Amino acid sequence: MKVGILGATGAVGQKFIRLLQGHPWFEITALGASERSAGKKYKQAANWIEDVAQPEYIAEMTVANCDPSEMSGVDFVFSGLDATVAGDIEKAFASAGIPVISNAKNYRQDPTVPLLVPEVNPDHIELIPTQTFTEDGSGWIVTNPNCVAVPLSIALKPIHDAFGIEALQVTTMQAISGAGYPGVASLDILGNVVPFIGGEEPKIAPETQKLLGSLSNGTITRPDYPVDATCTRVPTLNGHMAAVNVKLVKKPQSIDEVRSAVLSFKNPIAELDLPSAPKEVIKLHDEEKYPQPRLHADQEGGMQLHMGRLRSGVIFDVSFVCMAHNTIRGAAGGAILNAELLVKKGYLQ
Amino acid sequence: MKVGILGATGAVGQKFIRLLQGHPWFEITALGASERSAGKKYKQAANWIEDVAQPEYIAEMTVANCDPSEMSGVDFVFSGLDATVAGDIEKAFASAGIPVISNAKNYRQDPTVPLLVPEVNPDHIELIPTQTFTEDGSGWIVTNPNCVAVPLSIALKPIHDAFGIEALQVTTMQAISGAGYPGVASLDILGNVVPFIGGEEPKIAPETQKLLGSLSNGTITRPDYPVDATCTRVPTLNGHMAAVNVKLVKKPQSIDEVRSAVLSFKNPIAELDLPSAPKEVIKLHDEEKYPQPRLHADQEGGMQLHMGRLRSGVIFDVSFVCMAHNTIRGAAGGAILNAELLVKKGYLQ
Amino acid sequence: MKVGILGATGAVGQKFIRLLQGHPWFEITALGASERSAGKKYKQAANWIEDVAQPEYIAEMTVANCDPSEMSGVDFVFSGLDATVAGDIEKAFASAGIPVISNAKNYRQDPTVPLLVPEVNPDHIELIPTQTFTEDGSGWIVTNPNCVAVPLSIALKPIHDAFGIEALQVTTMQAISGAGYPGVASLDILGNVVPFIGGEEPKIAPETQKLLGSLSNGTITRPDYPVDATCTRVPTLNGHMAAVNVKLVKKPQSIDEVRSAVLSFKNPIAELDLPSAPKEVIKLHDEEKYPQPRLHADQEGGMQLHMGRLRSGVIFDVSFVCMAHNTIRGAAGGAILNAELLVKKGYLQ
């Protein structure tokens, strides 16, 4: 299938390009970026920050404006656009009959738009037909969550299914790549911690609740547990870590019961053999010093969710840490997996 | 007054030496360390890791064994000993009639030993006469808390006084200097987060509760709020950061009431003019991006407690972050301030 | 004396403010910055990145435009202006009869402008009367060198005096603070080395040669040794390290002769007791692992030059490393020391 990348020169766009190299189903045939880049060869337009060589054929492609008329011939587009422009551009593509698999936040809370993590809520794709961008249903939008909501929702899914979440407290230690490029100034973060990330904390409740919600009759019924969150930036490159505390509706007998729920998690897309899916979705570490961003963020192609330090608390029923690669699992890789699911389910063809 | 340093070659011992240089009341006249170092000149025995020059007169001093008979002539000792040896050695000094101002954990929970932060519980020094190391009361031990319990207890003091703590949740991001030297391997922490620090989490409840307890008739009555904690190591040099959530017994009308309680905190030692005391004990930052270890850990000689992000929560009543220099406020500097208080109060003379 | 700061909100300007706090001779009475900041209170205009609290009286000062008419009443100004604007603004101040002690590069190679390091070429201030900014000589400019040329010139001075430099090879490892704020993106430097710094390498020959040149009859005669240099950026906060190799005109008998020359360096301003002058200008370390930015950059108020690894080579006669604090010794602190010298010598009064 022919795909276009919106926001192709940015950090997320570069990750799309990297991850799609050699993809068995998808071939990049169009690159869209801002006016500043449009008309240039990609190698001149982009300040390449990936640690693999820029693919030759991409380097020589001419960047287009993010306009459906300039990127014709694609079967769908991935969007790594900045939220300041994603709203209009993604709508324009969907309205032109081009499905948009987006990493931007703009449509995440739209009740007709799936906020999708294939291992968590694959059935939410059934929302797609309720979208009204086109009359014939050919254009639509699917989004993936914020890079913190992704690991949280995966880690919480088996726990929520088994016990129900009553309250959630999260403290994150997030990697610099989450801020894009140039992003965080080195003087702000080298040997430092910044105890605030603008806009991050308020996303956790609505995004995890929509992801863990159940769809019926075209409507998602969300759990509405309270959330307290503190999001911080630390000097790691990739891999957002979260220290998580959860109160449960149904009390487990012991922490082993929770452990069992996690270990026996039934991955709903296991049978589909999607190219970007990790074999083991949740890796639960027993060593107290694990997981760690440097050691585990890249495992299984950066698509695995790592949990550790699973234990009982005294205020909360369960405490653990979880970590996943923020720009792969938490952004471009997650979007690609979404597209793969949508192919298998017949929405993309 | 003449003071000796136990564990003089270690990281905490070096910090004692650095901070006592030019101290108006205390002069180092004896250095004690392990057998391996004893008999050598300090400059040969110690791998100096402070970022100031080693004082000349210290460099030329001969290191003694940590034995009261080899360190005679001192009025008291500071102990930066490792917990594996501190128990016996500190007891030996106290029993020999030499007061011990200790940074080690061994006697922190002894009911006759003050666990002391001068701004939090200065009256706990009245426990000293209940100690039985010597018949005439000349030898005794005072301890300072763990480097996380120090900033926590200072930040919580005004809140506890005004509202009472009902439950406490803490996630820490701790600096590498907290692990001593050589401590954390660079391969373990460069660009990384380690979500566990051995022995750290279980100290938070008993130490903060003893610090916030009230002394009467020789006994400390402790608040016994539940604590859930996750302690992590991050690649910062100095300054332990903690993200804190607190449930309160008496509910504040609004977060402003909590803010007022913090801002109007009456420092109980303000009048004493102790040489190492910070002018402003608690610095409450309004900017959401503050405090930060790199910018604030060294302010007021590393003795200030920095709070920020004070806000209401939905599970907890109050959330904030706090940060203090872990090897100054949280270790050697705290011990020196303890000694200064004990001088003013007539215990050391 | 009343002083103004040009470029007061930038990284160098902030360092001037920090270092001048409590200065015995100089009081900041005016702050100049760009139009964007002018009219605001300093605390609103500046993104303070120093690790000490912003002085209260500075925080409340109103920022002016960098125009002599808006900053009247100052006896002279320090300039931390960016090179893109320093040329015109500094000329305007000098022409208005206000001496400029500048950190900018614009006038460093002007034959009438001293490029000054007090310990290296204090007599070059005699160039000042040859300047023609004003008819009465009341306005003039003195500059300090690039943050690499400063430590190099100090380290080379005793060697050049004793043996003469025939050829110089330098490889630097420079700190991120050298690029200002926001400066280097964290994604570019965390756990990384960037083997190029724009504009840096070509400054080393002309600046060190002018500094080591001899003034006579109003003209500086420069040594014209060839220089090969590679300048790199490494993830350190403060302190530019340089690995230096030198061929000498007069061959030393042994490395001890070079060591003696360094150790017996006669500091030409030692007698003047300038407030910002380090007591020991050159600290020559014997331990092979020293100097190090983290341990030594801040010693003696960040004004000391640290040398180490002094040894003979086989291609070059002498090899060593040297390191100094790039934003203190190599920028604002150096400029303040220049001003102090000019006061003592009667140029500023």
Added chain:
Amino acid sequence: MKVGILGATGAVGQKFIRLLQGHPWFEITALGASERSAGKKYKQAANWIEDVAQPEYIAEMTVANCDPSEMSGVDFVFSGLDATVAGDIEKAFASAGIPVISNAKNYRQDPTVPLLVPEVNPDHIELIPTQTFTEDGSGWIVTNPNCVAVPLSIALKPIHDAFGIEALQVTTMQAISGAGYPGVASLDILGNVVPFIGGEEPKIAPETQKLLGSLSNGTITRPDYPVDATCTRVPTLNGHMAAVNVKLVKKPQSIDEVRSAVLSFKNPIAELDLPSAPKEVIKLHDEEKYPQPRLHADQEGGMQLHMGRLRSGVIFDVSFVCMAHNTIRGAAGGAILNAELLVKKGYLQ
């Protein structure tokens, strides 16, 4: 072929295990380590520091002592042993008729032992028959160079062939992984530069000269250019950077002639299609800011040599920087490539 790993639990040993996973020719059938580890399962004996999961079958293998009798059945061994023990153990294996492909330094300067980089001096394997460990020639040793000599020798090879090296000056910025585990203490290197690495500088001349030497009649004739070197440690994870200056015997007309020599380098093993060989041995970057450890060390499986900043000098004829992954190209990966060459050439079978 069945292979054993000597020093299997160390940092280099772990890298061998990682790189050999899925290798088309070699299968690990024995793991040797020190007495402390022998008898344990690998997963218990090793503190795994690789950022991929430990292979299951390795985790369950029992570690043996590094004794030929305990590791029988292997066709040859890779040695990642520490130099303190490698001498005797490697000799024991060679004497027992088991070829040793070693990363240790002990036999690098033995005149009968090839110091081998396949792209530089593949013909040096002809030294093997001159070894006398066994009567029948079945046991022998081949070594790979120090992690700095590897990238240097590859970068210098085309230049030496075209112009001859007259003098070499090198300043390195080396990654922490080069010191093994636990290796460098984080307090020594976080935000720091250490301007000395024990034993590193003296290896550069003899190792690069042996590598660039020509073999004839069983003897290597070495170029004997002088070398001045400074080796430093910087806070990077993987990838040793070197800033290099070279004087040439035959003077190039211009830097373009040097560039041509590098670009037209004829890789002597290109035809052999060795599984671990990079497709492009030398990647010459045009962007002045490249190469960088973070972006380029892992390219082509960590086996590529990256050059950049190629330019003329005034003291030296040519200056450039070069960088390669120190524990892959500079250690385990290099040894595996050596073994692959030796298979193709019939020495291992």
